[in-house]
Every structure is written in C-alpha cells, then in structure tokens.
Amino acid sequence: MAKKKKLLSGFELIGIAPNILLKHVENTAPFLFQGELDTSGEKREFLEKLRFYKKNLKALAHINLTEYFHICLAAHWSTAGTFVPTDVDNQIREGLWKHKSIKKHIEKMARLTIESWSWDYEQVTNRKSYNRLNDQVMSTHEGTWLSVAIGAYCALIKNDMPELASEVASVIVAENRKEEALLLQLKKDQDHINFLRAAPLMAHNFGDLDRVIEQWNMTEDSFCKSIYRLGHIANPDYDPILVFTGTVNKKFSSKENHRHMAMRQPRCLRKSQMFLIPVGPFMDNWGSEIGKSKILTPVEKAEIIAAMYDGYVRQDQAFGYCRGFGALMNELSIEEKDQVESNIAFDLLQKINSSNFKEIANRTLEDFEGEYIEGLNKFKCPKTDLTFN
DSSP states (O other): OOEEEEETTSEEEESSSSHHHHHHHHHHOOOGGOOOOOSSGGGHHHHHHHHHHHHHHGGGGGHHHHHHHHHHHHHHHHHHTTSSSSSSSHHHHHHGGSTTTTTHHHHHHHHHHHHTTTTOGGGOOEEEEETTTTEEEEEHHHHHHHHHHHHHHHHHHHOOHHHHHHHHHHHHHHHHHHHHHHHHHHTTOHHHHHHHHHHHHHHHHHHHHHHHHHHOOOOTEEEEEEEETTTTSOOSSSHHHHHHHHIIIIIIIISSSSOOGGGGSGGGGGGGGGOOOOOTTOOHHHHHHHOOOSSSSSHHHHHHHHHHHHHHSSSTOOOHHHHHHHHHHHTTTTTHHHHHHSSSOOOOOHHHHTTTHHHHHHHHHHHHHHHHHHHHHHHHHTTOOBOOO
C-alpha cells in the first residue's frame, strides 16, 4: 500500500511527493529550468508553474488536492515528449480522482482538465503532425489528455455529476473529431509522409483512451461505448479513416515508435528540447540537429551513435535510428568525424560499418521516403477496403 503523508495544508498525499516529482522533471528536461523555453502566455502557464515551485519548494507544503493534480498534469505535459516521462499516469487518470477528498475538488479538477486540452506543448515534444488548413497540431500529448479527460468523465459519472461529465465528454469528442479531420486532410492532400507520421500518434492517443476506459471498467457506459476502440473497429459515428490509420500504423510504424529505451542512456540528449526524438522512421532532421550542435562534444556524439545502433539492434526494423545516424554524420566536418569515430569502440565501429544500419543510413532521403510512399500507395486496409490514393 502506498505510504500516506499529510502536508501542512492538511492534504493527505498519496503518491510521489511534489518536490521529488520536480526533481524527476529536472532530470529528464533540465532545459525547462535553464531559460531555453518561452514560458510566457496563458497557454504555457503549466511550464511556468513548475519553474515557480522549483524556486519556491516550501510552498509545496501548502498545496491541496487540486493544486497537486495541477502540478502532476504540468509535470507530465512537460515530459511526455522526453526520453523519461514522469510516472504519474495512473495518478492523473484514476488515483487522484478516487482520493477521499475528491468531492471538494472534483469540479475544479474537471474544469482544469478541460482547460488543459488547449495547453501549448509544442516546445516540449518533437512528436507531432499538423493540419495545414488551420495549423492545428497533434502529438502524443493528446493521448495523455484523452486519458485524463476520460478519467475525469468516469469520476464525474460515479460521483453523480452528469452535467459536468457531459461537458467533459463534449471536449473528448471535439478532440476525436480534430484527429479525424487532420487525417482526412492529409489523405486529401496526398501527404504520405505526414500521414505516416500521424498514424502512430493517433494509434497512441486512442490506445490511451481505450486503456483508461477499461481501467475504470466503463466499457458498457453509453458514452464510453460510443468512443471505444476507434482505431480498431468501424464506428458509424466516425469516418473509417480512423480504422484505416490504425491499420497503417501496424503495417508501417509500430516498430519505430516505442519507448526508445536505448536513447535514455546518453544523458547529453537531455541538454536541449532540440534533441527530443521525433516520430520514426523520419528522423533525418533530428540527426542533423544533433550532428551540427555546438553544445554536444565529439565524445557525446559518439555516445549517441552507440545508443542509436543499440536501439536498431534491440528493435528490429527501427530504421529511424539509421536515418538519424546518417544525418548526424553528414553534418560533421572531416576533423570532427575523426574525433567522433575515435571515441567509438573499435568492434562497435566495425559492426556499424559492415551492417544494414550503415546501408540504410546512406540511402538518399528521396529513396528512403519513396519506398514508404510506394508502400502506402499499394496498401489496402483489410478492415475497411480503403486505400490512401
């Protein structure tokens, strides 16, 4: 059983202490506290909240359940795109909604959840896709939001607050429609690469939604049933593009977009938000940013290359690491390339130079992406009979 601790405010804390949570955020996203990000503006207040408490740790002793929930949201939003996201998922999806003081705080927490839908997270993730018509962005952050929002909905239903639950439900539907519209627009534009970027994002987001519905045992609730398994089963209220996209993800992207455990080892990647990993396998720009960076030493770049190769070996067909490696090497001067390679173990360098890893890295971007474009053009979804073109 989790250890309970009362703060000076009287709030009975269950879960990670807020000061420890801030340390976890600093560990994975130190750039948040070093002035790299623009935290001004109401949609970025969640970033500034963490910076405030980092400077005023004593204030944490006076928080209540709503404020602790807010800090957990801010911490997770700030790190969901990093190599080591904070481990408060179950707290914000379920645990805090079942706190013994929930009745005093549930309305404020639900409204905070609705507000968080529009938080500006662009600076803290590189895993994103856009709708060119309105510049709406989609990332895995929407999955984080959906998982919290459906938790809020379930808690409101169980606490006999149907009107506020309906408000939350309407925003959940709006998010679903946003993702549906983005996918339809990318298909209309015949934007193959961005569609392939969007597919794992949507699969992740609706996967989070499904897991929390199951976590709350709400699969038979009428609203939950209406939005359950959207990426897997045709739903008469939604376009079949969602099921098509889910199938495309399994075919082309699922092996590329996992937890990137190998990339947790080179801590130098945490120096800047510019190094946050993008959607695989399209990692050329990421590799270029690392290669041309002046804040990474040749030793650190060698460490990153070793991790890229490790990730490729660990995760069969994770070609994004190959592309990142190739782009990184192309940015190096002859002198820096020699310095980097001199810091890679000789046997590892031999493996890299004689493997498919190097061959995939050396392919032109046009050739590499062309194979995916051709594959998507030829693909027919067995569940919907849809094709991309």
